[in-house]
Amino acid sequence: MIKKTSGIVLSSLKYKETSIIVKIFTRELGLKSYLVNGVRTQGKGSKMALYQPLTLVDLVVYDKENTGLQRISEAKLKYPYQRIPFDFQRTSVALFMTEVIGRSIYENYQNELLFDFLEESVTSLDQLEVNLAHFPIVFLIEKARYLGFGPDEASLFLSESKNQPFSNPELLELDTYLNQLLKEGYQSPAKINGVLRRKLLDFLLEFYSEHLDNSSPLKSLQVLRQLIY
Incomplete structure (x- = not known):
């Protein structure tokens, strides 16, 4: 057919x-x-x-x-990219996204809402005004919700994982930061120090591995860390 x-x-x-x-x-x-x-x-x-x-x-x-x-x-x-292929930072985020998607879905898996979110995310990455520092984190927290294991509140992201690497002051800062990202998305002006942002990214990847039963490291992560994190 x-x-x-x-x-x-x-x-x-x-x-x-x-x-x-x-x-x-x-x-x-x-x-x-x-x-x-x-x-x-x-x-x-x-x-x-x-x-x-x-x-x-x-x-x-x-x-x-x-x-x-x-x-x-x-x-x-369908959509000719203007920036992703010509910007090393955007390319590194795109490779990261591709690897995360590939590890999260299986043959014949169908989810129109997830597809629409992914398409919107890719086109957002190609836009000039997007905040690349936040992009991988926003992508992970939003995608987890479309896959059915991402909570709606930031505090639950931070408390549901088996791994808990944050101090109490860090948890308070991250709760505010994540709630802002959940509300404002890829264009959020939220600010957080780079060390804590890298720590959060590692935490979210561990959160994914717990739910998807895949603990092997991402090949794209090293490049992403060099260029953005």
Whole structure:
């Protein structure tokens, strides 16, 4: 059956000489793996740019039940990035987001509200006025809520985890900071010292690993720390 959907590219693997297997989180069909033939060619006809991580695409796909690898009939760029590919800080955040998304969802997992949030997050990252220092933290706390394990109050984020690395003064400061981020999102003017912000990021990643049962370190985290944290 042929279906239309929007998608967020998560990863691709080389397959044979010129093809790839690409994982795309689609709005209507969920996380799917697609075999794309003949894209790893040189010249103007190459469409590899469409299948870079976190690219937003509009798709026409063949969707068959009980089939692992699906096929794409048509793929078009949905949103051309103006800043993410050309700004090292934004690129590092994009790689971080891609890895977090990939570890949080599974094949055929479908969640339209989560997709809409991810699409909004990616386009926000490409905007000039976004606060990059807060971005990974806002992304983690909001995404956890769409996945069903993120509380609505900052204090619960800080108390529900098995790991509790903060002092009482730090907890008070973080409670105010997180509540402001929950209300204001990616454009929040909230302020916090860099050391505590890095500590909070590590805490939230541990919070994720507790709920998703995945404790292996993120490969993108080291780059993110060097450029932003």
